[in-house]
Amino acid sequence: MDYFNYSRRQASEVYVGGTPMGGTNPIRVQSMTNTPTTDTEACVEQAIRIIEAGGEYVRLTTQGTREAENLKNINIGLRSKGYGTPLIADVHFNPKVAEVAALYAEGVRINPGNYTDAARTFKKLEYTDEEYAKEIQKIRERLVPFLNICKENHTAIRIGVNHGSLSDRIMSRYGDTPAGMVESCMEFLRICVEEQFTDVVISIKASNTVIMVKTVRLLVAQMEKEGMAFPLHLGVTEAGDGEDGRIKSALGIGALLCDGLGDTIRVSLTEAPEAEIPVARKLVDYVSKRNGHIYIPGTEAEGFCYTDPARRTTTPVGNIGGGHVPIVISARLNGNMETNGQFRPDYIYCGQTLPEERQPGIGYIVDANRWDGSEGTYPAFSHKQLIELHYSQAKRKFLFLTYLTLDEEAIACLRRHPETVVIAQSNHANRLGEFRGLAHQLMASGLKNPLVFFQYYKETCLEDFQLKAATDMGALLIDGLCDGILLYNDGDAISDLKLDETAFGILQAGRLRTSKTEYISCPGCGRTLYDLEATIARIKTATSHLKGLKIGIMGCIVNGPGEMADADYGYVGAGRGKISLYKKKECIEKNIPEEQAVEKLLELIAKDKATE
Template sequence: MNYFNYSRRQANEVYVGATPMGGAYPIRIQSMTNTVTMDTEACVEQAKRIIEAGGEYVRLTTQGVREAENLQHINASLRAQGYQTPLVADVHFNPKVAEVAALYAEKVRINPGNYVDAARTFKQLEYTDEEYAKEIQKIRDRFIPFLNICKENHTAIRIGVNHGSLSDRIMSRYGDTPEGMVESCMEFLRICVEQNFMNVVISIKASNTVIMVRTVRLLVEQMEKENMAFPLHLGVTEAGDGEDGRIKSALGIGALLCDGLGDTIRVSLSEAPEAEIPVARKLVDYVLKREGHPYIPATEAPEFNYTHPSRRETVAIGNIGGDQLPVVISARLNNDLEVSEQFKPDYLYCGQRLPENRRADIGYIVDACAWEGSEHTYPAFNYQQLIELHHHPAKMKFLFTSYLGLNEEVMACLRLHPEVVIVAQSNHYNRLGEFRALAHQLMNQGLKNPLVFFQLYQETETEDLQIKSAADMGALIIDGLCDGILLYNHGNQISNLKVDETAFGILQAGRIRTSKTEYISCPGCGRTLYDLESTIARIKAATAHLKGLKIGIMGCIVNGPGEMADADYGYVGAGRGKISLYKKKECIEKNIPEEQAVEKLIELIKANGDYKD
């Protein structure tokens, strides 16, 4: 794989009704209904809204045989109205349901974590190799008849692994790891290959973007070792709503798309399903703009490990680099120095707008918390000025440079000046590739100066800024290269405060700096047992001021306790209008009436000392 130059991974072609994917076909966009699958009219109307928004596949939850059989009526109604978009049945826990669904849907999603294995209970099980082999044989005995039905009906399948629903069997042998998620998938893929069934798509998802990206990278590596090239469905589960859902999805999905991985995507928002489609479309279109970009000549650093990355080793300069949290530098190139208390940048880049006694030809960066006085003011050079002014007495200096600006003279200067923080710039079509090239050049040269990425845009819509900047930063964060971000939107269309909030949101979505409460909330489906959107709004209204908490808000138990296993508190649908509350993985209170559940959640948080007014 070339880490610096974009090209799409070549995947097998898979035929899903009249809309194939993989190969040279476009990256497909999809969503999932949140209506009850037995309500034919509601499902059809919502499917039409998804399709008219640009959705190319429509998935429906399929809890039981009745729901699977009703797909026939939903499918027929859509076709009668002129809609040919393929339908995907989403099946958990019951192989019989998958077999029926394969008769009426163009694709069936199954979950290896609960297709044959019992629902996850977090119990530690012990298997001998012989016992483990018998469990694999159980999978074969149930899975092969399903594949035969799919062959007869030309039905595609998706093997969809979720971090939140790994089986106790996999967990016991591999732990809660990317390796366990990959093996859960590979067990089923090997049977597909053995049975010469190649109409298969794979997804491997998590709400934690770091786990999601690293696991997909590892899966692709493992498939290559076993001569497989199945297409990939990408998504971040339980991404949430609003700006959090957009940033988190764009960061995780974008990190993989920018490396050429992914043949279909679903942006999972806790909003109306059709609202997901424009976000997904913007993300795909933005990434694909780098196709055919000018070649970036670069050499991979030997210590870089794509599937198991670690943070690049740097020296600490003030509060930048070393083991410290990545910083946020905010551009203030006008007289607007207002900052938010919650999303206060660490530094302000003021360009040449500081008062007298400063050189007029260089820029300045100031400490945002105590910016008056020369001891809180640091020069910002370009690479030519660095060589001329390397004797400058400041204890911290900032060098703005592109990859091509990092010449031998500059690197020689950096060797003598570890107090220089590098601010990487790029106007390349593939800015990720050029930023990576710069970081790898530093590693190859043994230079340990901290690295901040200057991401420059000119957007008029906040959503566009969120999607593009998160996609551009995703792989840099996952790769362990980010010591800070300078996010700047040229023009006055988006406020500085909103740009700052986006920068902090990106760092939080990448799990490298927390600045607010994180909500792990599912997008909802026909299994959802309460009004998801209004509940999320109520929980956010009561807890948004809390810093550093993770709260899971899950419609049902399919991924509930598992996907929010690293959440501090969980709110999970237990029955129609009934809620169970969790602290970590432990269920604290069951079957609370929905109208009391949000207040009970707040009481639980308060009882554990995690609530502040």
């Protein structure tokens, strides 16, 4: 992979029915039904809605042999209506179910965390090397018969690791870490390779975008080390709904797509499955436009680790850089200085005109030729004004720079003026590559000036703007390069307040700055035991004012307690019409009637808040 220049990773080709992925095939988009897999008519109807929205694969939950057997009827129902889209069975816990599903679906997803290992108890287990080897042998004994069935039926498999369902065995040896997630996957991949079964797709997902991106990067590095090139399925689990779900998904999936990783994607939203497809398509189309861009001559700075990057070391300039959370700068060139208290920018860039009335707590940035030295205001310089910057007496300065204008003169100026914050600009087709080039050149030059990324758009649709901005910022946040973000959209189609809210939303999705309640909610599937969308709406209405709180809302126990590992509270389907409530990983109350569960959750939160 070229860190500065976009090109797709060359994965091996895998046939899933008549729709291959990997190789030179386009990046495929897919979704998953949320109807019971025993209901043939409902599954066929929903699959058709997914397909007509542009879905190229349809996944169905397959929790038992009844559901697995019914895949035959669903498959026949779809084919009889003229749809040839491949079906993928989603299997947890029971290898026998996977073996049945392989007879009737074009693909089967299995989860290494619960395919052979016992259900999670979150207990620390001790294994000798010999005992651990025996556990691997158990996996082989369970997996090989399944692989043989898949060979006979030309069925592809997806080895799908979820952060929320790592086994106690893996966590005991590797911890709840990217390394553990990668090893969980590699144990199964090595057996596939030994058995010469190559129709394999891989996914490693998490609701935490940082863990998700770092783990996929680490997996690709490990596969390359072992001579493997299997295609990748990308997704952020439990991303939620609405704008937050889209921003979070775009940030995680986009960060990997921008590095050429990914052969199929699913955007997991707690909404109707067909609503996921247009979002996924927009992400793929946006990133794919970078193909064939003008070459960027970047060089990685010494000490940078792509698979586990640390935040770039900077000297703080006021509240920018150092150990401070990344700032938000809002560009207000139209004179409108209205702000939202919850998403209030740290600085406002005013261009040529300072407002007469200024809000306390906000810094105002004005072009250097209009700076009057008044308190709470700061000058902004261009590359052409380096000499003026050098002689300016301002204690805090801002310098707009592109990668190509970071020349020897600019480097010398920044070295002499650590009180200068760099605002990076780019008009390149692959602006990520140029931004990375500038950041790494600063590091290689020993410069510790804080770095803010200026992202410019001209969108008329809010969703398009949010998806593109989150995609463009994702890798910059994960790589530890960002001390601030400035989003600007030319025109008046999107309000300044929405631009600010989006900037804060991106920083929260990247786990760098919290500005609101976070909801970790699954998209729902045939296992879901209650009305997810309605429940989330009720919980959001009652808790959206609780800044910094994380609430997990899960349809069932497959990923529930694990994916909610860093959530403060959890609401998990325990049975038909029954809910269990969690505090962190601890189950506080089991099998509450669904009609009482939301109130019980709110009572639990209120009780804890009262004792703080």
